[in-house]
Each structure stands twice: as C-alpha cells, then as structure tokens.
Amino acid sequence: MTAQIIDGKAVAANVRAEVGKAVAERVAAGKSRPGLATVLVGDDPASHVYVSSKRKACAELGIESFGFELPADATQDKVEGLVSELNADPRVHGILVQLPLPSHLDEEKVLRAISIEKDVDGFHPINIGRLAQKGRDPLFVPCTPAGSLVLAQTVIPKLEGCNAVVLGRSNIVGMPVALLLVRANATVTICHSRTKDLPSVVRQADVLIAAVGRPNMVKGSWVKPGAVVIDVGINRIEDPTHPKGSRLVGDVDFEEVKEVAGAITPVPGGVGPMTIAMLMQNTLRGAELSDK
Ligand SMILES: NC(=O)C1=CN([C@@H]2O[C@H](COP(=O)(O)OP(=O)(O)OC[C@H]3O[C@@H](n4cnc5c(N)ncnc54)[C@H](OP(=O)(O)O)[C@@H]3O)[C@@H](O)[C@H]2O)C=CC1
Numbered sequence: 500m501t502a503q504i505i506d507g508k509a510v511a512a513n514v515r516a517e518v519g520k521a522v523a524e525r526v527a528a529g530k531s532r533p534g535l536a537t538v539l540v541g542d543d544p545a546s547h548v549y550v551s552s553k554r555k556a557c558a559e560l561g562i563e564s565f566g567f568e569l570p571a572d573a574t575q576d577k578v579e580g581l582v583s584e585l586n587a588d589p590r591v592h593g594i595l596v597q598l599p600l601p602s603h604l605d606e607e608k609v610l611r612a613i614s615i616e617k618d619v620d621g622f623h624p625i626n627i628g629r630l631a632q633k634g635r636d637p638l639f640v641p642c643t644p645a646g647s648l649v650l651a652q653t654v655i656p657k658l659e660g661c662n663a664v665v666l667g668r669s670n671i672v673g674m675p676v677a678l679l680l681v682r683a684n685a686t687v688t689i690c691h692s693r694t695k696d697l698p699s700v701v702r703q704a705d706v707l708i709a710a711v712g713r714p715n716m717v718k719g720s721w722v723k724p725g726a727v728v729i730d731v732g733i734n735r736i737e738d739p740t741h742p743k744g745s746r747l748v749g750d751v752d753f754e755e756v757k758e759v760a761g762a763i764t765p766v767p768g769g770v771g772p773m774t775i776a777m778l779m780q781n782t783l784r785g786a787e788l789s790d791k
C-alpha cells in the first residue's frame with residue numbers, strides 16, 4: 500500500500516486563513532496591524548526567493564512587511580544597528596534576519612541583538628534556551644520545526660510515547676525539532692554525520708524528520724513500514740527533462756519511501772509552505788505581545 504501524502508500546502512493555507520482572520524479582527528478592534536521586517540544581507544538568489552515569498556504571504560494576510568537589504572560586505576555594526584532600529588520601531592512586531600549570513604558576520608551576536616519579543620524566527624539564544632528547558636516556554640518557536648510537528652500531528656495527533664528519529668542537528672532545524680518532539684513526550688534519537696549505521700537507527704522511527712540537506716538520501720529500505728516521514732530537505736538537483744533544467748527534491752527518496760511509509764510529506768508542497776505559515780502565525784503573536 501502506498502503512503503498517505505501529507506498536503507503541506509493545504510495545511511498551510513488553513514493556518515494562513517486563520518491568521519488572516521485574526522489580523523482583520525484585531526485591526527477592526529482598533530489594535531495595531533502586525534508588521535514583519537525582513538533583513539537580507541548579500542545577494543544569494545535562493546534567499547531572495549524565500550524572503551519575497553514571506554513578504555507575499557504577509558501582503559495576502561494584511562500583515563505589513565518592511566524589507567531591508569544590506570550589501571554582502573555590510574559590517575557587524577551596520578547589521579546590529581539596523582536590528583536596533585527595528586527593535587525600537589513600533590510598526591514592527593517581528594524581525595527576521597535571513598540565514599545564513601555572510602561568513603564575516605557573527606551570527607549569534609546578530610540574533611542576540613533582536614528583541615526577544617520580536618524574535619519571530621525563535622532563534623534568539625533566550626528563546627532557544629527556554630525551548631530546551633523543562634517548565635519554561637519560549638516566546639516564539641522556530642518556524643520550520645513547528646511546521647514539521649504540525650504536519651506529523653495531522654497523522655499522529657498525540658506523539659507521546661512514539662519513537663521519533665531526527666536526521667540532522669542544525670540550530671535552525673534538527674536541534675529545535677528534536678526539542679519540540681521531547682516536549683511532546685516522544686522518545687527522541689538525534690542522528691548526524693558521525694552516527695553509526697544510520698539505516699538501522701532510522702528504521703526504529705515511528706516518526707522520522709529528515710533535515711540533512713542530502714538529496715534523496717533516505718531509502719525505502721531504511722524506513723519502518725507505516726512510519727510517518729517528514730521531509731524538511733530542499734535540494735535543487737539538475738534534471739535535463741525539466742523545463743528549468745533543475746527541480747527540487749527532499750532528503751528522502753520519495754518514490755521509494757512512499758511505498759513503505761504510512762504517510763509522507765512531498766517536496767515541494769510539504770514543510771516549505773508550513774514554514775511560511777508559521778512565520779505568519781508568529782508575527783501575529785508578536786503583535787499580540789505588543790498589545791500589553
Ligand atoms: N523547508 C524549510 O522550510 C526548510 C528547509 N531546509 C532544508 O533542510 C535541510 C537541512 O537544513 P539545515 O539543517 O540548515 O542543514 P545543515 O547543513 O545546517 O545541517 C545538516 C545536518 O545534517 C547532518 N548530516 C549531513 N550529512 C549527513 C550524512 N551523510 N549523514 C548523517 N547526517 C548528515 C549534519 O551533521 P553534522 O552536524 O555532524 O555536520 C547536520 O547536523 C536542507 O536541505 C535545507 O535546505 C532548511 C530550513 C528550512
């Protein structure tokens with residue numbers, strides 16, 4: 500039997516519709532219109548595409564967006580100066596600094612400069628620290644990890660007690676998604692480039708989250724029959740049969756794994772659209788935090 504395909508686009512559209520409704524209601528009630536500031540340093544074409552789709556989503560939901568572009572050689576002071584101005588700007592309820600930053604910049608210092616009340620990416624060390632602590636709650640949860648859990652929970656609403664395996668331990672996906680799974684009372688294994696016998700570890704998973712950045716790495720034979728597979732990977736590969744000469748694939752070999760898994764997210768149309776929807780939700784939350 501082939502797997503249920505989890506429609507990330509549809510789930511994301513529902514989340515966006517709810518956010519749009521809440522935005523309209525708060526504006527009608529005389530409260531501030533939510534605003535998102537995006538900061539893009541340098542001219543990476545993929546980053547441009549992501550930032551413009553985030554700003555387009557804002558426009559559709561009545562969220563104001565403010566785009567800032569700095570040259571690739573912008574200094575640390577320049578970037579932190581812009582962040583300070585945005586911290587002080589009452590029209591801005593969320594600040595997103597697109598990652599990765601050019602290598603001469605200190606990423607941690609930039610993220611630390613963002614006011615935690617406007618940290619809609621959830622990457623400020625205080626928000627991440629709270630995510631990692633029992634009995635503490637971050638003000639914002641990182642978007643891709645949050646969206647990945649929402650998609651898994653469309654199939655398994657209660658993750659409690661299930662064996663979850665996370666492939667990858669990055670600051671922006673692997674580690675925070677593992678922390679969220681622990682908070683949902685799953686039993687979590689985190690794998691990385693030093694993990695021994697990856698296929699046999701992955702085979703234990705009732706829920707598998709793949710975030711390695713390796714096209715089609717997870718094979719059908721690695722997956723437990725019936726498992727829920729969330730593919731975070733976004734990899735562009737050459738494909739001469741495709742009109743553009745290339746196409747997007749995930750970290751999971753979709754054709755093989757869909758014959759084994761119980762449910763699977765596609766790429767595109769899976770976690771990507773959810774990332775943007777969760778960012779919209781976090782921006783609304785940023786506006787709500789500013790009400791008091
Ligand atoms: N859908 C979305 O919204 C988003 C998608 N992405 C995508 O998700 C993927 C992961 O992104 P990101 O976390 O930033 O990537 P990183 O490169 O920062 O991290 C990759 C992780 O995978 C591990 N890894 C790499 N190769 C292997 C291997 N052969 N075997 C086992 N583990 C391995 C690395 O291990 P180690 O730590 O040992 O080096 C590392 O922990 C990418 O495809 C990216 O494009 C990212 C963000 C958002």
Ligand SMILES: Nc1nc(=O)c2c([nH]1)NC[C@@H]1CN(c3ccc(C(=O)N[C@@H](CCC(=O)O)C(=O)O)cc3)C=[N+]21
Nearest residue numbers: 549596597598599620642733767768769770771772774
């Ligand atoms: N501070 C910061 N926050 C981020 O959230 C962040 C970041 N930096 N740096 C880069 C990654 C990547 N990321 C994606 C968002 C949407 C899609 C997305 O919408 N993907 C579509 C396809 C898009 C296409 O066709 O190119 C899909 O999967 O269906 C993908 C990837 C956010 N990231």
